[in-house]
Amino acid sequence: xxxxxxxxxxxxxxxxxxxxxxxRVLVPVAEGGGVVFRPYAPGCQPVFGSDATxxxxxxxxxxxxxxxxxxxxxxxxxxxxxxxxLLPATEAEPTVVFGAKPCGARGFxxxxxxxxxxxxxxxYYINAREATVFVTMACSTANVENTCFCHWVGSGPxxxxxxxxxLTPVAGGYTAEALTDxxxxxxxxxxxxxxxxxxxxxxxxxAAAREALGEAPDISTSPAALLAAxxxxxxxxxxxxxxVSCGACTYLCPTCYCFTxxxxxxxxxxxxxxxxxxxMHFQFTLEASGHNPRPTKAHRLKNRVGHKFSYYPTxxxxxxxxxGCGRCIKSCPxxxxxxxxxxNAVARAKG
Amino acid sequence: xxxxxxxxxxxxxxxxxLECVIGWQKGFxxxxxxxxFMRSEADVDKLEWGPFNVHNPAVYLPTLxxxxxxxxxxxxxxxxxxxxxxxxxxxxxxVVIFGMPCEGVIDLSKVxxxxxxxxxxxxxxxxxxxxxxxxxxxxxxxTVAMPLAEVRADKCGRCQFPNAVxxxxxxxxxxxxxxxxxxxxxxxxALDAMSVPERMAFWRYHMERCIRxxxxxxxxxxxxxxxxxxxxSREPHWLTQEDTATEKLFFQxxxxxxxxxxxxECGECQRACPMDxxxxxxxxxxxxxxxxxxxxxxxxxxxxxxxLLQFKLEEDNIKxxxx
Ligand code: SF4
Ligand code: SF4
Ligand code: SF4
Ligand code: SF4
Numbered sequence: 274x275x276x277x278x279x280x281x282x283x284x285x286x287x288x289x290x291x292x293x294x295x296x297r298v299l300v301p302v303a304e305g306g307g308v309v310f311r312p313y314a315p316g317c318q319p320v321f322g323s324d325a326t327x328x329x330x331x332x333x334x335x336x337x338x339x340x341x342x343x344x345x346x347x348x349x350x351x352x353x354x355x356x357x358x359l360l361p362a363t364e365a366e367p368t369v370v371f372g373a374k375p376c377g378a379r380g381f382x383x384x385x386x387x388x389x390x391x392x393x394x395x396x397y398y399i400n401a402r403e404a405t406v407f408v409t410m411a412c413s414t415a416n417v418e419n420t421c422f423c424h425w426v427g428s429g430p431x432x433x434x435x436x437x438x439x440l441t442p443v444a445g446g447y448t449a450e451a452l453t454d455x456x457x458x459x460x461x462x463x464x465x466x467x468x469x470x471x472x473x474x475x476x477x478x479x480a481a482a483r484e485a486l487g488e489a490p491d492i493s494t495s496p497a498a499l500l501a502a503x504x505x506x507x508x509x510x511x512x513x514x515x516x517v518s519c520g521a522c523t524y525l526c527p528t529c530y531c532f533t534x535x536x537x538x539x540x541x542x543x544x545x546x547x548x549x550x551x552x553m554h555f556q557f558t559l560e561a562s563g564h565n566p567r568p569t570k571a572h573r574l575k576n577r578v579g580h581k582f583s584y585y586p587t588x589x590x591x592x593x594x595x596x597g598c599g600r601c602i603k604s605c606p607x608x609x610x611x612x613x614x615x616x617n618a619v620a621r622a623k624g
Numbered sequence: 625x626x627x628x629x630x631x632x633x634x635x636x637x638x639x640x641x642l643e644c645v646i647g648w649q650k651g652f653x654x655x656x657x658x659x660x661f662m663r664s665e666a667d668v669d670k671l672e673w674g675p676f677n678v679h680n681p682a683v684y685l686p687t688l689x690x691x692x693x694x695x696x697x698x699x700x701x702x703x704x705x706x707x708x709x710x711x712x713x714x715x716x717x718x719v720v721i722f723g724m725p726c727e728g729v730i731d732l733s734k735v736x737x738x739x740x741x742x743x744x745x746x747x748x749x750x751x752x753x754x755x756x757x758x759x760x761x762x763x764x765x766x767t768v769a770m771p772l773a774e775v776r777a778d779k780c781g782r783c784q785f786p787n788a789v790x791x792x793x794x795x796x797x798x799x800x801x802x803x804x805x806x807x808x809x810x811x812x813x814a815l816d817a818m819s820v821p822e823r824m825a826f827w828r829y830h831m832e833r834c835i836r837x838x839x840x841x842x843x844x845x846x847x848x849x850x851x852x853x854x855x856x857s858r859e860p861h862w863l864t865q866e867d868t869a870t871e872k873l874f875f876q877x878x879x880x881x882x883x884x885x886x887x888x889e890c891g892e893c894q895r896a897c898p899m900d901x902x903x904x905x906x907x908x909x910x911x912x913x914x915x916x917x918x919x920x921x922x923x924x925x926x927x928x929x930x931x932l933l934q935f936k937l938e939e940d941n942i943k944x945x946x947x
Contacts, residue, residue, distance in 0.1 A: 306733050306900025309833050323745055326899060327835060336835065336867040415764065418747025419653040514644075515659035517683060518850070519839035521898045537864045548865040551837070555851035603747070606843045606896030607679055608651040608658035 277475070278460050279468030281446040287464045289313050289371065296367035296406075299332055301325040310370065321372050321410055321442075323418070328377040328527040328598065329370045333401045334384065336524075337548040338362070340397065340534070345541040365401035369459070371408045372440075374416070376423050376596040378407040379435035380527025383585070383594045387530055397547070406455045409436040410447070413478050417485040420599025422612055425489040428597055431479035441475035448475040492582070495593075495615050498622035499583035502575075508621060509571040512578075512614045515607045518570045520551030522601035522609070523577065528594050531557070552576045578614050627724055628673045631696070631795045635668050638694055638720055638793070645694030645722070646684055648677040654752040655732065655761065659684070662694075671696070675754055675772060678729045680704055680890045682845040685714045692718045698726040700779060702788035703888040703923030704845040709790075710926060711886070711933065713848055723788030725799040727756060728772060728780035733900055735761065735775050742768045779891050782807040789924055811905045812912065830901045831869040831876070840903050841879060843896030846886050854878065880906040885914040885932045888923040917941050 280288060292298045292313075299310040300319035307326040313319070339362045348354040370378070381402065388398035412421075412430035423429055433439045437456030440447040448468045451457035468475075502508050523529040533550040537543055550557055553573050559565045567573050585594035595611070602610050625633070635645050644661045649670040651658035657676040662668045673696075681695050682704035697705060702723060708714045736746040744763040751762040760769040773781070784805060787798040815823055838855065841847045854862045855875050863878075864871055879893070887907045894904040914920055918931035918941065938945075 304833050305830055305902070306737075307833055307898075309899075323747060327833070337865055415745065415748075418745065419749065420747065511661075514661040515684075517839070517842040517896075519837050519842035519896070521835070521837040521839040521896075524835040524837045525898060533865070535858065535861075535865045537866065546865055548867070549836075554838070554856065556856050602652060604898035606839050606892075606898075608656045610652045610658075613652075 277468035277472045278449040278451075278465040279443075279446060279471050280440075280449060280465050284446070284464045286315070288462055289319070290315055291462055291464070292369050292371070292459065296369055298369045298371055299329060300371050301373070310373070313371070319372055323416060324374045324412075324598065324600075325377070326600075326604065327525055328380060328600065329373045329407075330377075330380065330527055330529075332368055332370045333381060333405050334398065334530065334549075335401075337546055338397060340545045340547050342544050343542060362397065365397075365404040368401075368405045369408060370405060373407065373409050374412055374598070375409045375430065375432045375434075375436055375439070376428060376598040377527050378409045379428055379432055379596045380598075381407075382435045383528040383592070383596070384530050386589050386592075406437045406459065407435065408438040408440060408449075408456070408459065409433075411439055411441040411475075411479055412482045413442050414481050414485045417482055418599060418603070420603040421486060421597065422489070422599060423597035424483065424486045425492060425612070426593040426595050426597045430482035430486065441478050443471050443474045443478060448472060490616065492615055492619055494619055494622060495582040496586050496591075497583075498618045499579050499615075500587075501622050502618050503579070505621070506571060508618075509575045512617065513569075513571040513574040513609075516553070516570050516574055516605075516609050517607060518553050518555070518573065519606065520549075520553050521604050521606065522611075523551040523553055524549055525600040525604050527596055527598055527600075528581065552580070574609075574614075578611060578618075581611075582615050582618075627796045628671065631673065631722060631724055631793075632668050632671055634793045634795065635662065635671070635694065635696070635722060636665050638722075639663075639665070639668065641692065642694045642720060643688065643691040645696065645720075646681040647671045647696035647722075648673075648679065648681075653749050655735065655746060655749045673724060675728060675730045675759065675776065676752075678732065678777070678895060680843075680845055680892045682708060682890075683843060683892065685719060685845070686848050689714060690718070692720070694720040694722060696722045696724075697788050697791070698729070699723075699783060699785040699787055699789065700726075700888065700890050702790055703785060704890055705923075706790050706926050707846060707886060707888055707923035707930075710923070710928060710930060716926075720793070721788060721791045722793045722795070723791035724794070724796050726783075726786045727799070728776040728783070728802075730759060730772070730775050731777040731895075735759065735770070738770045738775060739763055739768055742766065744768055777891055777895075778810070779889055782809070785924070790926060809905075809908055809912075811902060812908055815905055815909070827873050827876075828869045831872040833899045834867075834869075834872040834897075834901055835899060836867055836872060836875075837898065839896040839898060840876075840893040840901075843892040844879075844883070845890065845892065846883055846888070847879065849882075876903055876906055879903075880910050883907050884910040885918070885920060885930045886922055887911055 298313040300313045301308050302311045308320050310329045342360040344358040346356040388395035433452045437453045439450045448471045531550040532547045558567045581594040644663045647660045648657045649660035680701045739746050748764040753760045782803050784801045920931050
């Protein structure tokens with residue numbers, strides 16, 4: 274691995290500025306009462322403390338993305354014949370996502386298995402994924418929140434999986450470690466200096482944050498336990514009673530990747546758009562016939578938890594489709610707690 | 625017996641005849657309570673009462689239509705129940721209302737801001753104590769005390785109905801409203817002071833970060849179309865799925881228009897918004913207009929008909945014949 278580098282806090286704007294000259298740089302900024310990723314411009318004040326309200330999911334998987342545009346016309350030679358012109362969507366912009374927490378970047382590892390698989394490679398996703406670099410910031414004890422549970426799902430506050438560069442807050446600034454070649458290229462900037470002297474401090478920051486999370490319960494049986502509860506609708510009614518079926522949990526989730534497609538026509542031309550879907554909404558599996566296999570919020574919450582902690586791991590080598598960021602808990606208007614549901618299912622299976 | 629214990633006893637008495645009773649219990653950390661669906665006596669023992677019961681449980685009533693359920697309400701929540709009754713969205717025979725006097729609930733956004741100013745994170749809250757006047761939150765090793773009056777929800781500062789306006793069981797002595805009847809709305813006043821382009825810029829700025837999750841819609845007790853909302857219907861395709869500020873504001877205006885004269889200003893739309901977008905002001909603005917035109921306030925009188933749900937040949941305040 275490349276040597277550890279160091280950057281002083283006051284040099285950070287210089288680094289961001291130089292990165293922003295070559296690509297779009299998305300940083301967490303405060304907007305109203307929320308923290309969201311926005312393109313960096315000199316003068317912008319990034320918020321590197323607590324985790325952003327919304328993860329950087331849109332950097333690679335936009336909330337709404339044009340797949341193509343179309344134009345209908347008439348054939349000049351044969352006026353009875355219509356023509357259809359398809360215009361491809363634009364290429365993804367080179368992007369650096371800077372200052373997300375490791376869990377926010379790790380979420381894309383869940384996406385990759387779906388959109389970069391051999392069977393159905395998704396060109397839009399691949400295009401954007403390859404154009405994006407993640408510079409994440411390891412959590413210190415100050416960032417560990419009551420809703421964090423990355424250590425339950427095989428991750429941790431300094432998990433570099435999915436990141437290209439891992440920063441760690443130390444006195445006066447940050448250490449920077451390159452985890453990929455793409456990341457190493459970003460560390461070539463002259464504003465960074467050698468960080469060997471700070472490496473031990475960074476290690477203790479990481480260890481303290483991991484320590485602050487405490488012990489993780491054993492949820493290794495969750496795939497089987499959730500499957501065993503599949504037909505127990507009383508169980509799902511109890512788990513979902515208070516859910517109001519909004520989509521906040523899924524839209525804020527770094528690992529939720531479902532989408533819907535709509536055509537947005539204006540006269541003779543239009544656009545085909547792909548936008549985030551949410552299994553918590555009634556329309557999610559509503560069929561054209563009017564039949565809906567997931568007619569109630571109990572069925573829908575079962576889908577969300579089941580997908581993350583049972584169906585996905587079953588298909589993907591036991592990998593849980595949740596990075597433990599806790600956004601769905603923290604931002605749920607009624608505090609539905611996915612940890613509790615998984616544990617209830619595990620306890621139910623034990624009898 | 626404390627008031628809360630008495631309330632629990634009364635709920636336990638009623639429970640055998642009910643599908644469930646909706647209230648609140650402690651949530652995942654000391655700053656969060658969470659709705660509680662009581663189906664057994666053991667569930668009732670989890671019931672909480674106090675400034676962390678921020679949710680409006682009336683939102684669940686229309687979805688439980690046809691079942692006989694109980695509901696514990698704050699004063700503001702009771703107005704939503706009344707409004708639902710007024711609109712025949714729920715049946716009076718199917719709902720049993722439990723109330724206690726309410727002294728206000730916290731606005732978590734304000735608590736978070738207070739903690740942040742003191743260098744503490746709400747996400748690390750480990751203990752909370754309240755004595756009715758002060759909220760003390762311990763987070764990350766430090767304890768920050770804040771006067772409840774300064775961190776309570778804005779609606780509580782204007783509340784005229786701290787006691788349920790309608791209740792089958794009321795525990796405790798009714799208390800007098802703490803606020804003057806015509807307390808000012810700071811958010812409306814701020815918007816009023818802006819020019820029209822400034823106001824548009826304000827809404828664009830805020831709607832830009834909307835994630836279109838519809839928590840504002842689904843947490844609203846009066847938003848009963850929910851699964852059939854025009855925001856997501858394809859036939860007709862009223863709204864595109866684009867995430868532009870314009871489209872998102874369009875949805876908010878649709879929401880506000882559908883709530884004109886029905887909204888009880890419970891504030892759930894704004895509280896539920898994960899992005900902290902001040903969407904309540906749109907509804908309050910329309911309510912103010914409804915009040916000026918029809919002298920009407922939603923959810924106060926079970927017998928009243930909301931003005932936009934009725935037709936009168938002559939409106940008192942609309943002088944169309946003499947204009
Ligand atoms: S779990 Fe919470 S955030 Fe998710 S749909 Fe239900 S109420 Fe909304
Ligand atoms: S399910 Fe919840 S905790 Fe897990 S990644 Fe999604 S938002 Fe984060
Ligand atoms: S619009 Fe907002 S304030 Fe009005 S009833 Fe609905 S949730 Fe309550
Ligand atoms: S709750 Fe907030 S973020 Fe969600 S749709 Fe409403 S305004 Fe947008």
